[in-house]
Amino acid sequence: MHADLDYFYAQCEENLDTTIRGKPVIVCVYSGRTEESGVVSTCNYKARNFGVKAGLPIVRAKKIMEGTDAVFLPVNRQLYEKVSDRIMEILRKYADNFEKTGIDEAYLDVSESVDENFNEAKSIALQIKKEIVQSEQITCSIGIGPNKLIAKIASDENKPDGITAVPPQEVDAFMSKLSVGRIPGVGKKVEEKLSQLHVQSVKELSALNANILVETFGRSLGSYLYKAARGEDDEPVKDKDRPIQISRIATLKNNTANVTDILPLLAELAHSVNAKLIEENLACKTIGIIAITENLKIQGKSKTIDTPTSDESTIVQCSRELLEQFLQTTPNTAIRRIGVKLSGLSTKSGQMNLSQFLS
Ligand code: DCP
Ligand code: CA
Ligand code: CA
Secondary structure, three states: OEEEEOOHHHHHHHHHOHHHOOOOEEEEEEOOOOOOOEEEEEEOHHHHOOOOOOOOEHHHHHHHOOOOOOEEEEOOHHHHHHHHHHHHHHHHHOOOEEEEEEOOEEEEEOOOOOOOOHHHHHHHHHHHHHHHHHHHOOOEEEEEOOOHHHHHHHHOOOOOOOEEEOOHHHHHHHHHOOEHHHOOOOOHHHHHHHHHOOOOEHHHHHHOOHHHHHHHHHHHHHHHHHHHHOOOOOOOOOOOOOOOEEEEEEEEEEEEOOHHHHHHHHHHHHHHHHHHHHHOOEEEEEEEEEEEEOOOOEEEEEEEEEEEEOOHHHHHHHHHHHHHHHHHHOOOOOEEEEEEEEEEEEEOOEEOOHHHHHO
16 A cells, blocks of 8 residues: 555644635745745645645745635644654554655555455555544545555545555556556656657557667666556565564454454464564564454554563463453454564564664
C-alpha cells in the first residue's frame, strides 16, 4: 500500500482553526523579501478549484482569489511534523514492513497480513483511514498494488479520501490508460523528451523498445521507464527504523474462537520464530501474538519478560497465555489468521545494534 495524506499542510491548518473549514485555504512559504514574496506550499481542494496550486507565487494566488473568502497562512512545519509523527505510528501498526517516504506518505507492505488477498487489503485500508480520521481528523488516499510503483500511482488515482486497489490482473488495463506524467520521477523534462518521441501515454511508452529508452535517458532512467511502462517494480519496502523483530503469520484452516483449534498452529509458528532467533544467535525480551479476526481486524497482544530468552517452551507458553487472554477479552470473535512476533532482540552478549543485525 501507499498512503498519502490529503492536502496535508492545509488540512492540519483546518483542524487547528476549524472556522476556516469550507473556505479556500492556502499555505504559503513567505520568503521575507517583501511582504508578499514567496510561493504556495499547498492548498485545500476548494482553493485548487480556482487553479491555485503548490509552487505558484503568492502574488498570483492572491490575484486569483481576489474577492473570495480565501485564507492565506504561513507554513507551520512544527505542527505538521507532530501530526505526521502520530499518523506514522498508526500506519506502522498495520504493516509487516513500513517505509516512510515523506512527511505525509509511506509504503506499507501488508502482503503477509493479508495473504496477498486484495479484498483483505482493501478492508485494512478502510480500517486505517477510519482510525486516522478518528484520532487526527485527517483524510488520506491509499493505493494498493502488487508493488510500490503501482501502489504509489494508485494512491493518486482517487484523491482526496480515496482507495484504489489494482490487483495483478488489472495492472495492464490500469497502466495503459495513464499519461506518462503519472509515473513517479517523470517530470516536465522527461515528459518533453518523450513527447519528441511522440509518446504521451504509458501505452505508447510501452511500445518503445528498451534500446531507444536507454539511448535517450541513459541506462538507469531508461530501464526504469521500460519497466515502469509495464507496471514492473521490484523495490522492497525498506524498513529503515523499525524496531527489529522476527515474526510469522499463518492462516487457520477454519475461522475459530476455540483455543484448542488454534494452539497447534500457534506452537508451530512459535517454534519457527524461535528457530530463526537461535539461528541468528539472538534472544528476545518481548513475545507477542498477532490475531487477524474474521472481520479482518488486526489485533496484537504482547508481554515483556525480565530476562531475554531464546527458550522455545517459554515462547510457546507465553504465546499460549496471550492467546487465551485475547480470546477471553474478545469473546465470540473468530480468528482467521494468527501470528507470533518476537521483539526487544539482543545478542547473547547484550544489547544489539541495527548494523550488527543487518551485516
Ligand atoms: N509541499 C510543499 N511544496 C510542494 C509540494 C508539497 O511545501 N511543491 C508540502 C505541502 C504538502 C506536503 O508537502 O501539504 C505534501 O505534499 P503533496 O504533494 O502530497 O501534496 P498535498 O498533501 O498538499 O496534496 P494532495 O492532496 O494532492 O496529496
Ligand atoms: Ca499528500
Ligand atoms: Ca505526498
